[in-house]
Amino acid sequence: MHGIAGMIARRLGQLVPVAIVATFVVFSLVFLMPGDPAIIIAGEYATPERIAEIRHLHGFDQPMLIQYVNWLWKVLHFDLGTSLYSSEEVARLIVDRLPHTILLVVYALILGAAVGIPLGILAATEQGSTLDKIITTTASLGVAIPNFWLGIILVTFFALTWRIFPATGATPFWQDPVEAIYYATLPAIALSTGVVAVLARQVRSALLEVLGSQYIRTLRAKGLSSGAILWKHGLRNVAATMLTITGLQVNRLFSSAVILEAVFAVPGVGSLISYSALNKDIPVVQGIALMLVIMVILTNLLVDVLNAILDPRVAAST
Amino acid sequence: MRNGSGRMLPNITRRAMLAGTAALGGSLLLPAQVRAQAAQPVKGGTLRVAMPFNPAALDPLTGRNNPDFNSLFAIYDALMDFDPNTLELKPGLAKSWEFTDPTTLVLELVEGVEFHDGEPFNAEAVVFHLDRCTSYARSNVKSDVASIDKVEATGPYQVSIKLKNPDASLPAALSDRAGCIVSPKSVKEAADGNVDRNPVGTGPFKFVEWRDNDLIKVERNTNYWGDEPYLDAIEFRIINELNTASRAVTAGQADLALNLAAQQIAVARRDSNVVPEAAPSLIYYTSFLNYKDGPLADVKVRQAMNWALNREDLNRVLMLGLGQGHCSMFPTGFWANDPETENYYTHDLDRAKKLLAEAGHPNGVEIETWTWPDQAAVQRQEVISSQLAQAGIRLKVTPAPPAQAMQNFLTDKKGHQLLSPTGGLPDPSITYDRQFSGNAYRNAGGIELPGFRELMDASLSTFDQESRKKVMYDLQRFVLENALHLPQYLSAGMTVRTPKVHEFVFGLLNRPKFHKVWLEA
Numbered sequence: 001m002h003g004i005a006g007m008i009a010r011r012l013g014q015l016v017p018v019a020i021v022a023t024f025v026v027f028s029l030v031f032l033m034p035g036d037p038a039i040i041i042a043g044e045y046a047t048p049e050r051i052a053e054i055r056h057l058h059g060f061d062q063p064m065l066i067q068y069v070n071w072l073w074k075v076l077h078f079d080l081g082t083s084l085y086s087s088e089e090v091a092r093l094i095v096d097r098l099p100h101t102i103l104l105v106v107y108a109l110i111l112g113a114a115v116g117i118p119l120g121i122l123a124a125t126e127q128g129s130t131l132d133k134i135i136t137t138t139a140s141l142g143v144a145i146p147n148f149w150l151g152i153i154l155v156t157f158f159a160l161t162w163r164i165f166p167a168t169g170a171t172p173f174w175q176d177p178v179e180a181i182y183y184a185t186l187p188a189i190a191l192s193t194g195v196v197a198v199l200a201r202q203v204r205s206a207l208l209e210v211l212g213s214q215y216i217r218t219l220r221a222k223g224l225s226s227g228a229i230l231w232k233h234g235l236r237n238v239a240a241t242m243l244t245i246t247g248l249q250v251n252r253l254f255s256s257a258v259i260l261e262a263v264f265a266v267p268g269v270g271s272l273i274s275y276s277a278l279n280k281d282i283p284v285v286q287g288i289a290l291m292l293v294i295m296v297i298l299t300n301l302l303v304d305v306l307n308a309i310l311d312p313r314v315a316a317s318t
Numbered sequence: 319m320r321n322g323s324g325r326m327l328p329n330i331t332r333r334a335m336l337a338g339t340a341a342l343g344g345s346l347l348l349p350a351q352v353r354a355q356a357a358q359p360v361k362g363g364t365l366r367v368a369m370p371f372n373p374a375a376l377d378p379l380t381g382r383n384n385p386d387f388n389s390l391f392a393i394y395d396a397l398m399d400f401d402p403n404t405l406e407l408k409p410g411l412a413k414s415w416e417f418t419d420p421t422t423l424v425l426e427l428v429e430g431v432e433f434h435d436g437e438p439f440n441a442e443a444v445v446f447h448l449d450r451c452t453s454y455a456r457s458n459v460k461s462d463v464a465s466i467d468k469v470e471a472t473g474p475y476q477v478s479i480k481l482k483n484p485d486a487s488l489p490a491a492l493s494d495r496a497g498c499i500v501s502p503k504s505v506k507e508a509a510d511g512n513v514d515r516n517p518v519g520t521g522p523f524k525f526v527e528w529r530d531n532d533l534i535k536v537e538r539n540t541n542y543w544g545d546e547p548y549l550d551a552i553e554f555r556i557i558n559e560l561n562t563a564s565r566a567v568t569a570g571q572a573d574l575a576l577n578l579a580a581q582q583i584a585v586a587r588r589d590s591n592v593v594p595e596a597a598p599s600l601i602y603y604t605s606f607l608n609y610k611d612g613p614l615a616d617v618k619v620r621q622a623m624n625w626a627l628n629r630e631d632l633n634r635v636l637m638l639g640l641g642q643g644h645c646s647m648f649p650t651g652f653w654a655n656d657p658e659t660e661n662y663y664t665h666d667l668d669r670a671k672k673l674l675a676e677a678g679h680p681n682g683v684e685i686e687t688w689t690w691p692d693q694a695a696v697q698r699q700e701v702i703s704s705q706l707a708q709a710g711i712r713l714k715v716t717p718a719p720p721a722q723a724m725q726n727f728l729t730d731k732k733g734h735q736l737l738s739p740t741g742g743l744p745d746p747s748i749t750y751d752r753q754f755s756g757n758a759y760r761n762a763g764g765i766e767l768p769g770f771r772e773l774m775d776a777s778l779s780t781f782d783q784e785s786r787k788k789v790m791y792d793l794q795r796f797v798l799e800n801a802l803h804l805p806q807y808l809s810a811g812m813t814v815r816t817p818k819v820h821e822f823v824f825g826l827l828n829r830p831k832f833h834k835v836w837l838e839a
């Protein structure tokens with residue numbers, strides 16, 4: 001436990017410098033993107049005078065470093081600022097929208113693991129068989145199929161034709177968990193195909209490697225049943241791998257959620273960050289970038305803690 | 319016979335029964351439209367609207383885009399109302415108005431109106447509001463009221479507006495953002511006077527909540543000064559992706575989807591359960607040109623581009639025929655549109671090539687062009703490029719996001735033209751001014767050709783409608799003869815709704831009013 005506590009402390013200590021570097025890089029990229037946000041803010045009523053007024057009002061006429069330091073200073077005082085375009089507080093935007101994205105990601109992860117891991121196990125235990133080939137091919141397709149296309153197909157049949165699920169929208173989980181899961185089902189299925197594919201392939205590879213190892217052959221020679229070998233020894237040894245890969249999928253799912261949130265009109269942070277980046281709504285982009293950095297670090301930390309519980313050697317080495 | 323309560327039932331004869339059955343059966347044979355037309359408005363229900371754009375603000379003064387009006391007119395009344403299909407001005411919060419002289423506009427206000435926060439609407443409120451239009455740091459409508467010199471309450475319900483110069487377009491501007499009256503009390507109580515997210519007006523619906531880029535909810539104003547609206551409430555769901563917004567109606571999750579494109583109308587036409595509509599609109603697609611510098615400084619090159627376009631084909635391919643393929647800035651039938659010059663330029667490649675040769679480009683000319691990067695804009699650019707190429711006009715295209723493209727072309731003066739939609743303004747003078755006046759942001763070269771200013775001033779100082787129409791016709795001819803832009807086609811206001819929605823009109827400005835809209839039970 002001391003090793004794990006130390007690992008957690010080290011990781012949390014890394015959070016601040018990583019967050020500063022990441023947000024500075026994001027800020028620079030958005031700042032350097034061509035285009036003047038003052039023109040967008042002025043909109044159809046743009047005149048040269050109005051644009052100049054807006055630039056001065058929002059501090060766009062300041063040097064880039066000054067603008068970043070101003071933002072950072074506010075963040076240190078727990079103020080993420082307001083959207084340039086809608087005047088909504090960035091913190092409020094994130095608090096309102098993040099739960100929708102988290103629900104999609106977690107739901108997709110659970111579906112992906114529930115389907116992908118058993119498929120991987122099956123493929124490994126039936127290595128070389130027709131079933132193995134079907135699973136491997138399906139897994140490749142799962143990686144190749146664009147999930148927004150799959151989302152549209154799911155909507156066409158399950159929502160518009162058969163009316164089993166809704167086509168659009170989301171309900172906050174805290175308001176009605178059952179309805180929230182109902183609305184999130186189709187987008188989560190579309191989002192999970194990549195997870196199923198990656199987990200199936202990786203679990204299969206890892207399990208084949210373990211099942212082919214010397215000590216497993218020894219256990220077999222000693223008369224242990226295949227079932228016992230698989231469940232007590234094989235899977236235990238690939239658990240850390242499965243956990244790590246699942247954790248990596250979380251990062252990928254957040255980015256994949258961007259398109260699916262548009263297809264299903266889910267009011268999450270994915271759709272918000274793409275819209276905000278295109279329009280150079282810097283406070284919103286910065287706020288979401290900061291939030292994502294924190295989430296990725298915490299997710300990786302959680303995975304490492306679980307790995308450390310499974311294998312105490314991990315805590316000492318990270 | 320008696321019913322359970324002991325009272326005698328009406329004595330229904332066999333003849334009456336047969337007659338009643340015949341009547342019922344006969345009515346079912348009537349066409350559905352006739353039966354629907356006979357339907358009476360029903361009070362109640364929540365209208366669920368899907369719209370692609372999150373408002374910039376629900377303060378009419380600080381917002382900036384036309385689609386903001388999807389929800390603005392639910393919350394605010396303007397000083398002037400307008401007919402959605404002709405834009406003819408009607409009384410609004412101003413029950414009458416008059417130019418007592420060319421630089422004085424006097425408004426008589428409706429009495430007995432209250433804002434949603436209970437404050438009275440009166441001349442003082444209008445003065446406060448119009449002063450805010452001109453002086454508030456975040457006001458985007460300063461240019462709309464630039465002609466206003468001074469506003470005075472000359473009676474409890476009378477406002478006199480003194481102008482710096484004659485401005486016949488001002489009443490129309492007061493049917494727009496500048497005329498949507500915001501409660502002074504709400505402004506005074508807000509931090510920094512910012513009511514972007516807490517709108518208080520006098521409109522038929524009161525603001526309830528706004529979840530950013532997700533949902534705006536309004537509910538019936540039971541204290542409305544006019545007839546109470548039929549709907550209990552309206553939920554505006556912001557769905558950025560157009561196909562998804564249209565699907566929400568098809569799936570029964572929304573009653574109405576706004577601001578759609580031709581593709582969604584084509585798909586919706588295959589579904590008999592929804593009603594797709596494409597009505598004339600004041601939005602038009604054109605190119606802003608720099609006619610001060612570069613190859614487009616020569617009027618013959620600009621004219622050649624106009625002759626090279628096949629606008630009917632553009633409308634057919636890009637709008638699926640739902641728009642109007644001619645070179646006017648206004649739709650056919652609109653009062654300021656001259657039908658004689660509506661098709662001033664037709665598709666004539668020989669004429670285009672001849673003009674290019676006369677301009678010193680016998681082997682063609684290259685035009686540096688900015689366009690937006692979205693799929694529809696790229697498709698538009700490709701069709702236009704191929705049409706112009708047939709006359710030897712080669713477009714060197716750089717796609718860029720709108721803000722970048724506008725900055726590069728309109729601010730930094732790079733390139734020769736920018737492909738862009740525009741329009742959707744309440745008065746034609748404002749439309750001409752915003753695009754062609756020397757100080758107009760969209761006029762990249764910043765110059766006015768000789769003759770333009772006189773026509774522009776005449777459009778603002780002519781108050782008689784018939785005379786003003788003639789000035790507009792002259793302006794239209796001037797713009798076309800001098801090829802000050804490259805008009806391509808007019809858009810359409812495209813929506814999809816369920817048959818249960820009645821009395822919805824998107825109108826020429828695509829600014830719906832939900833006061834009379836009702837939902838079948």
